Amino acid sequence: MKTIRYLDPQSRQVQLGIVERDEVYSVTRQVPQWTDPLPMWYAFRALGVSPDAGAQRFLQGSSLSFASLEEEGLLLPPVHSEEVWAAGVTYERSRAARNAETKITDSVYDRVYEAERPELFFKATAQRVVPPGQELGLRCDSTWMVPEPELSLVLSRGGEIVGWTVGNDLSSRDIEGDNPLYLPQAKVFHRSCSFGPVLLWNSDEVSDPASWNIQLQIERGGTVVYSDVVSFGQFRRSFKELIGYLRRDNPIPDGTVLMTGTGLVPPDDFTLQPGDDIKIRIDAIGILHNPIVGPIDEL
Structure with a gap:
């Protein structure tokens, strides 16, 4: 599983997304408090769910193009690292x-x-x-x-x-x-x-x-x-x-x-x-x- 952090093209709010081929599916849209991968990682761990299995529930609904997010300069570092x-x-x-x-x-x-x-x-x-x-x-x-x-x-x-x-x-x-x-x-x-x-x-x-x-x-x-x-x-x-x-x-x-x-x-x-x-x-x-x-x- 691959994830990114990015700015939503419309709201400019930080989003956590799963990348599947060139498509990006927002995790934050379904779990608003998840804008960074660490909370999701801890949740999957607690549930005993593998990343690839856990990702499947988020691969639904509308998606964005990874290439477009990159071209528009909307990508963020994939984790907020202090x-x-x-x-x-x-x-x-x-x-x-x-x-x-x-x-x-x-x-x-x-x-x-x-x-x-x-x-x-x-x-x-x-x-x-x-x-x-x-x-x-x-x-x-x-x-x-x-x-x-x-x-x-x-x-x-x-x-x-x-x-x-x-x-x-x-x-x-x-x-x-x-x-x-x-x-x-x-x-x-x-x-x-x-x-x-x-x-x-x-x-x-x-x-x-x-x-x-x-x-x-x-x-x-x-x-x-x-x-x-x-x-x-x-x-x-x-x-x-x-x-x-x-x-x-x-x-x-x-x-x-x-x-x-x-x-x-x-x-x-x-x-x-x-x-x-x-x-x-x-x-x-x-x-x-x-x-x-x-x-x-x-x-």
Whole structure:
């Protein structure tokens, strides 16, 4: 089952919807208090109903076109997340890229790649998250910025995996490369994060994520300037260990998003520019699309 959050075209009220092929059926129309997937997830759990079976009761009545909602800019992040966290150096390609930035042998990145404890860092608050299709923003003090495509977990407060979505951890490579202690500034800034467009619910019907591919395409002026793909099978960690360390002495709220790291890194001479168009695709989930704008002057 896939769900989205969106603004109703007429009322502009937040809706929770189930996506079936290209059609979107409003859950909120039938259960007005459900505008976020977590209450529905808890209800299905309490009733012992699988997501796919529970979805069937809502696939009735009028529907909307998912493509139209996307084109009209009405999609919202598929879960209201108060906190977005991320993991780093979970692929060999990421370790190599971080070492290239710092130009240090036996670096902290080599050590964390091999260590039992993973690298985890805070990425965004809800106010910093950009909806699918909306503009991510560059930092004013960075000259080397890249998207980081990541399979992202949506978690309950108890650490259960509610489902998966596509994440973009927009990052400044030069700021982190100057000094790893600058990581928060390289990662946390206005319009630095997006995830979506849908939430793929965790169920027995979903294939093993290790078989999924993550694809990144960047267009500039209608021309593809970077395109690559990585298998999630190259992911070095496990969901269980990342979640375990995230929740160690650290309560998390329902709907917390945990990005699992990137295995796709553009060449060292590449940096994003205003007007670039980023598409991240995981076939089982969908395509997260975000254009790029420059720094916001009013900040």
